[in-house]
Amino acid sequence: MTNTVPGAGRRAPSCVTGLRERKKQRTRGALARAAMELFTTQGYEATTVDAIADRVDVSQRTFFRYFAGKEDAAFVVDEIVEEHYVAAVRDRPAHEAPMEALRGAIRETWQELFAAVHELVPAELHMRMYQVVESTPALLAVRLRRQAQLEQRITEVVARREGLDPRTDLRPQVLVAAFSGVVRTASQAWGQHADVSPETMRRSLERHLAVFGPELLGGWRAS
Amino acid sequence: MTNTVPGAGRRAPSCVTGLRERKKQRTRGALARAAMELFTTQGYEATTVDAIADRVDVSQRTFFRYFAGKEDAAFVVDEIVEEHYVAAVRDRPAHEAPMEALRGAIRETWQELFAAVHELVPAELHMRMYQVVESTPALLAVRLRRQAQLEQRITEVVARREGLDPRTDLRPQVLVAAFSGVVRTASQAWGQHADVSPETMRRSLERHLAVFGPELLGGWRAS
């Protein structure tokens, strides 16, 4: 089902591990890693697609057969994390309230984040890449769009958990939007932090989540 | 202070209305309107910068002296709305709780939205343009980035209202992020609506805001 990109062959099974399929996965991984290394060292704009392709000894044309655009090579990690997150929300115990489930899922996801990605890219590179995306306008825009799409998927999952139709009952949509906004501030704050480590990441998340309670919506002067 | 873009002259006052300045504003407006007309009729990707420039009888190079990129011509309206919103939050009565102030400000802004923009572009074009941005991935990404930047500004304003330092106290940041997420779902839902009118816009906003209360963060099963 999940083909490694170039031409979804009409009869190709693509899930079994033929020599061909392994080769494709290797090239794709190599391209992604090469791209990230160049992006983090030279900057995104200063890196040409030719440079990425040369580093893997393929033609520029081949790069574009694996990635629809230069940007996409920067989001292979995000892609994995997104899948983990969706699965995590889905697998949360049914008795949890929606907000609890989201909180638990994001904690899980961020906890296992580096382990899940480790095979593809070293943690060091991954963290620097996160900052590159945050500080490059063109990439940041794409990340935010991806997260907006992710919100849609999460909304579906939450609605199903509660047995609601998201078009009728707006609560899933609204909760997910608000919650995602909060998570984004947490990751943003973490990205600006000088010491980017799994530990500071966890702490940033908890600090932001702690504030997001019913008291936030009322007056603050009494506090 | 607000120069119309081509070369910020070292001695040019640029706030007074010289013949030169008026001419620039006219071409800038004409370029923006031409761009929006083409974007809404042919689609964003199918519209070339040459086509936009030709329609205003200037060279392609001149277009890029007024707008840093093809995208930017699509966001002159958003820019105005953003300014209105910031001002609206700032001018809210000091006794209002942060959440109240944000709610009031967004209502105000959306109410006067079409009137505020009317001089630059007709309402019809404006609304169709909104949908074009929502349905064009490249443009949607930019809009989301702009809104993220807007959140930062609003956070500053809210923090100042409450006499807080946004780096110490995370509440402004977190509230604004959550609230902005909710507003975004409202505008998104409106954009997908078949009948895009000021009336349906207001209703979408109220429906989404109504859901965003303390009950949302707890369990829903009791309801």
Add this chain to the structure above:
DNA sequence: AGTCAATTGTCAGCGACTGACATAAACTCC
């Protein structure tokens, strides 16, 4: 081994964008 399908490189071309230079227009001051 031979056939078939799928990946790859090469090439030509489009569109977004930029720096450099020359021209023409508007502003300034006398």
Add this chain to the structure above:
DNA sequence: GGAGTTTATGTCAGTCGCTGACAATTGACT
């Protein structure tokens, strides 16, 4: 109102992201 100085504009050449088309190579299956 004319001389000199900014400042906007057009032209040109060039880079980079990206795509379609074709031919050559390589893996897969019998």
